[in-house]
Amino acid sequence: MPEGHTLHRLAKLHRRLFVGAPVEVSSPQGRFASSASLVDGRVLKRAEAHGKHLFHVYGPDATVHVHLGLYGTFDEHLLPAAVPVGQVRMRLAGRTHWADLRGPTVCELLTSAEVAAVRSRLGPDPLRRDADPDVSFTRISASRTSIAVLLLDQKVLAGVGNVYRAEVLFRHGVHPLTPGLKIDQGLWDLMWADLVVLMRYGVKVGRIDTVRPEHLPEATGRAPRQDRHGGEVYVYRRTGMPCLVCGTPIAMSDLAGRNLYWCPTCQPE
DNA sequence: GATCTATGTAGAT
DNA sequence: TCTACCTAGATCG
Secondary structure, eight states, rough: OHHHHHHHHHHHHHHHTTTTSSOOEEOSSTTHHHHHHHHHTTTTOEEETTTTEEEEEEETTTEEEOTTTOOOEEEEEEESOOOSSSOOOOOEEEEEEEEEEESOOOEEEEEHHHHHHHTTTOHHHOTTTTTTTHHOOOOTTEEEEOOOOOHTTTTSSSSSHHHHHHHHHHHOOOOOOOOOGSSSHHHHHHHHHHHHHHHHHHHHSSSSOOOOOGHHHHHHOOOOOOOTTTSSOOTTTTTTSOOOOTBBBBBEETTEEEEEOOOTTSSSO
């Protein structure tokens, strides 16, 4: 379930469970074994997220960089640790809890300079206090590329994935193929502020809910709950189902290899 | 049990 | 624009 909120939630959880104490780090699967041995037993200093990237900082020259990709997962449990099941890339064991990482796109040990290089390729993250939405707007307003593609470009802004993209475009009545340069500053400021609210909520509850109460199926009697991703949304994966606002069937198409969902009536061209 | 699909990205073409 | 990566839940039969 990895959009930015998932990684920030993990960072928060790992701060609580592991930061400030020595951590046993291993790689039952073996693919991370040599790096794990370099941080095994050291005190975890910080855990933080930038966009969809997670960083476990052990020292100035030892940070574990994790990207979950499409199917990576972390799971955390109370000690004692169980025998590893399946392909566990990295296992952490602290004073009270242990955690397993499976299926990440990236799990690597970096120096602080390498971390800086990774982060320099990321745009502002709506979930970080240091984020400047104008940096995103500068790129968006200079681009003929569609806003739907720009929202997934992690250099433009970091942390938004396919669900938040679809939902924020719906909530602002923006057609996905609108060129970036047609998005004015006022609209972008509203979309950014909305992402901050939606994604902070996602960090808090651990799932993506974007539907206003008055639009919920219970209130409208219009459509059954759509729960495939664990939350309540307007358009994501609701192809052919009636729009919660106007009843028009939700549309889907492929855009740059990703599924795109929108309401043809609420988001006119 | 087999098959399909996906909230992502890098690298090849 | 295409493919590989590599996991789990949903769906099919």
